Amino acid sequence: MDFSHLLPPTWKKHVALWLEDDIPSYDVGGFVVGESEHVAFLLGKSEGIVAGVPFFNAVFEAVDCKVEWNLAEGSLIEPSKVASGKVVVAKVTGKVRNILLGERTALNILTRASGIATQAHAAVKAARDLGWQGHVAGTRKTTPGFRVVEKYALLVAGASTHRHDLSQMVMLKDNHVWASGSITNAVKKAKVAAGFSMKIEVECRKLEEAIEAANAGADIVMLDNFEPAQLKETAAKLKNQFPHLIIEASGGITSATMGQYLSPDVDVISQGKLTQGYSCLDFSLKIQKSEGILKQ
Template identity: 55%
Template structure:
């Protein structure tokens, strides 16, 4: 079978549906777990652990504050922003939709409530919104690159998230239009170099993982060479991660693996590219033999979107 023939059997669109085609961005809040509001409570406890001196100064006068988007970006994080102000007794009125792109300076929302409560929630809400929107903005750009180049596979984030803030960052990926990858250690079994070294071989690590995870959890193996990838597929891995390949080497390895394992009756093995891929270089890795491209830079070192909250001054 030729490489051209093997490409007709790629599982990109059939096995990995483009999830964002079927997800409505305003409804993404329905994905949040029951415990997420307690996370917001902890944020507020951290920021006001004892006396609120500034709040004492401004008092209880009812005020209106305007949320301004001061740098270009995609708005993401509305459920968390709403919950911050709900917990301090304020109300939010949004002027934009979740996932909407805007140009500065943009009035994004109004927040109503007592002055001291508005200021109590201000920094917590802004810090969250700035980071969540920054991740969504980068994710949106990656999604646009995927669509513009006709890449049929999936762009995904990674587990390189901030401790205690993961649910917000994974949510932001979905708002931006990319895949979250595995949510945590319980979502998918990923066997990296340390796992393999501890067991002595790829087959031994995969066998132990399968015995624990059963039939319902996928197993992914990080591979540094074609030989390791062959070993992982032979051992029964569902996903092969080609890690830290340059773009040319990755494409060659993926094409070779795809053809070989299609001929051997495993055409549906998923191939993921990861390691050192950035927003600037991702298009070099697009090819029909790759199913998934993942980037840690979706969450690491991402610029934040600049927002401010200003209490409106009464006219003279």
């Protein structure tokens, strides 16, 4: 599925800023190599899911290079092929100076987006293998200036983005409740501004708080930092009383522990680690010359 059509019209401004950050002044290396036309191969060097294609493309488009992909976004780089050293993911064509202008910025984006997608895909697969069909979601724990990439990578992986930003959904956490005086006060005030088009979620630490949130009109309750057995018991009681209430489990859940929290009464399991604790995939870009590979 092509998720690039979801990107807002302003997203390419990030590309210009990323390039400016990496190349604020003279490019002496580019002066050295000149402007002859060359081809560079993007090599996949570790197992995982390819993600971040539109951003990689945009970086090279900005420096007047063309990218052709051998692997579609969302494809798996298989371990056996990595071991053989033959995973050519894409080809970049352009002036050698321009290829090297975009190289590091494009690779930095691709390695991170693919790392997120790989970890998130594994989490979704683990849930599905156990028969759970709810949403495995990221959180708003994203890197400032890089959110659009990290949220995009979750979609490529088949995970849910949760809320994209502070404006997308109302989430009332402990600080909102304490400042408002009660869960009921916080939800009622939020509903005045949110209207009918925005869901309201409340972070709850015990069953009584969740019942108060549901009675006040919350659409979603987050059961935060519950032990697995306590979570399942609480979720079952809530679903029995409020069948249409969306129940989210969160707080310290990882892909390794997620199986303990799965329940037919839990609709969403969110993990901050999906965008805050991922390993980057390993890619390299090698320029092909008649006598072989020019190493970077």
